[in-house]
Amino acid sequence: MKYAVGIDIGGTKTAIGLVDAGGAVLLKHSLPTDHTVSPAEMVDRIASAIRELTAKAGIDLAADVLGIGIGAPGPLNTRLGQIVEPPNMPGWWGFPVVESFRRHFPALDIAFENDATAAALAEKWQGAAKQADHFVFITISTGIGAGIYSHGRLLTGATGNAGDVGHFVIDPAAGTCVCGQRGCWEHIASGTAVARQASELLGRPVTSKEAFDLAASGTEPRITAWIDQVFRYIGIGCVTLINTLDPELLVIGGGVSQVGAPLFDAVKAYVARHALNPSGRQTPVVPAALHQDAGLIGAAALVHVAYK
Known part of the structure; x- marks a missing residue:
């Protein structure tokens, strides 16, 4: 079984989950989006949470994970991999989020989209818009x-x-x-x-x-x-x-x-x-059919759907 890591970055919390090829959330974790630290520090915390989740699930990050999907509020620039100017996250303006995750996971594919776009893909994949x-x-x-x-x-x-x-x-x-x-x-x-x-x-x-x-x-x-x-x-x-x-x-x-x-x-x-x-x-x-976990399922869908 192959998995994707879904990350849903929000202004108050960031959800992280391991999602299988059928859209089921195997394990998940939530972190406060701490605006007292730099975005890079938040990425470090998210990366640590990913490693803890995979270890807890007994999943080999290199062998069993297809990639990481990230959903984040806009405005953003997916072509450059940047969070640009989300009104509720001024400390993240201009932050190269994809590059920052690659510091931790250089061997994994990383997909990045607006959070609502990712949620739309989740509804198509496993929700009300199949x-x-x-x-x-x-x-x-x-x-x-x-x-x-x-x-x-x-x-x-x-x-x-x-x-x-x-x-x-x-x-x-x-x-x-x-x-x-x-x-x-x-x-x-x-x-x-x-x-x-x-x-x-x-x-x-x-x-x-x-x-x-x-x-x-x-x-x-x-x-x-x-x-x-x-x-x-x-x-x-x-x-x-x-x-x-x-x-x-x-x-x-x-x-x-x-x-x-x-x-x-x-x-x-x-x-x-x-x-x-x-x-x-x-x-x-x-x-919508997907509620509480829609954000991280959508982020994971960015990876899983690409591999279909």
């Missing part, structure tokens, strides 16, 4: 991103940043995004946006989960109206993707997708009314 040749995976959590799969392959763009859909401008009246534009999709419809606006409405700290729970209970009409607006915003972004890319399927993952039926019912209704092409109005919108 039968689709044209789909978009959308992750809605702290921010919003997407992985695009069309004509049987990932569309990654010249530098690996295709799918940065969180910065579609949806409502310019809704305030300034961290990117400097006004009314970006993730500024108004991400989990972060839900919590921010709900906190403003109630005058106290509110998590996104609490906001969705309050909306479902109907006890706070202001929150219910706000969440209905968020669902419309998500629908607008989905229609934009359908009109632009003509997918046969939309897959939605990330923390906000855990809201379940209220979100999916609202988005499907919006798509059915507003997608331009009659066939587009029938585009299935489904939840």
